[in-house]
Amino acid sequence: INHIVHNGGLYKRPFNEAFEETPMLVAVLTYVGYGVLTLFGYLRDFMRQWKIEKCQNATEREEQKDFVPLYQDFENFYNRNLYMRIRDSWNRPICSVPGAKVDMMERVSHDYNWTFTYTGRVIKDIINMGSYNYLGFAQNAGACQEAAAKVLSQYGAGVCSTRQEMGNLDKHEELEKLVARFLGVESAMAYGMGFATNSMNIPALVGKGCLILSDELNHASLVLGARLSGATIRIFKHNNMQSLEKLLKDAIVHGQPRTRRPWKKILILVEGIYSMEGSIVRLPEVIALKKKYKSYLYLDEAHSIGALGPSGRGVVEYFGLNPEDVDVMMGTFTKSFGAAGGYTGGKKELIDYLRTYSHSAVYATSMSPPVVEQIITSVKCIMGEDGTTVGRARVQQLAENTRYFRRRLKEMGFIIYGNEDSPVVPLMLYMPAKIGAFGREMLKRNIGVVVVGFPATPIIESRARFCLSAAHTKEMLDTALKEINEVGDLLQLKYSRRRLVPLLDRPFDETTYEETED
């Protein structure tokens, strides 16, 4: 459903998000495909059990055949019979820096993807549409790399301790002050791993007797952190503010389930950009609801920091809101900064509490110094403090690339999910054979894409996910679009039934929005 929302003046710019419905014929044919594969899966399992065919997957030992079966659930059936057939589209080894173009090692399989052998050849200059390299900082030359090399020769690579013991370097203090200034919050703390930031800090913030309201499509790290904390978890529909408000009202009115006491804390978990859908959270409405019902907000900006907003400061700046309204701002350095790790930002008392009580601060090794230096240099570049306008130009280039790429794909007739401004572009494939075919055909044409299937997405909604980068030039995007068009015609992927009115190619303007006709 396509809608442009102006909710009581909360939004300063039009919010264009679209999730076109699956065409009925496509859904039916997808189920037909899965049905055929399931039947053949049962046939192959039968043959393996009766030793007609060699069994190449993991099974129990002979002595354990009478125990409770380990590999009989749907996940393992799917793994043996469906995932194995298209496995060559994943875990592809690359052998260069994952910039706009990447080199990949060629591999072949002689026994239908059960084992792979390397031919020794390296496929060079594949256009990389799958790396989370939003601002193009994944480089092996340039200011960031030189600074990191200098720090490597000065500090070495390992820290050999946790933050609380002997691992608190002056570089970490410098990084945290810089990140706090970048986000516009009082204080920040950095961790060595983005996943661990979420899963280890949410248990430190909430416990039993608290309520967590989490979006349907939250990332596994948020779900794990919420479950580890022991709080009650309630799920609201994806980006649906009516659902969230209903849950908040019920929580305030009814309190805890049996004792009816008020909840100790209510924490709302949302993400800035959802990486599987490409949708942006409705932050102004969430903040309005949080203030009305007196709850706390935890915003995970893993994909949106550096990628949204006129100066790259994330989804808070994109909507023009005050960073002090968000109680805990979390993000990762993996995506837009070309490094590894995560951070949390907020009030000084909160971050000082996390320094003492977070599991990650107490037990996890602190960040490696060259990685810290890469982040410091890239953040300074984005803010413009290194004396050049390179950072600002990259943010604008990313926004232009996003608009151009999404508009061209929609004009061609593909079904694209998500918001107009998000650099994550999911293109719907639906049928299981097309997942494998798309990955292979694009690789033949020298374009590397990431295709996503069942456990990460609903079973019929498989997709190809493009991640745009500021390092992609317009020529690269045009080449990629030409090949996607060809492959789309070859595999019949142009399912969309709505045709956009093709616009003239105007220069990037923050107030333009698309017009559609049904």
Next chain:
Amino acid sequence: MDMRSAKNYVFWLFCQFELITCSYLMEPWEKVLFYSFNTGMVGMLLYTTYTCVAAQVGTALRLLWHCLGTQPDSAASVVK
């Protein structure tokens, strides 16, 4: 030229069939099994059409012709 483009089109249609029914992903012996099953089903369908449906359609047409044939006599009697 026309033959080649017609052949290409038929080959492209076959590829679409392969993609939709996921026989694109199957090993050769699985493909043989699947296609022979499908061909068997379609063959049986055609045979049933040829034997039974033609006879039924013939009977239906004969009935219709009989109704139309007796119609002028009954119409005339009603008018009068």
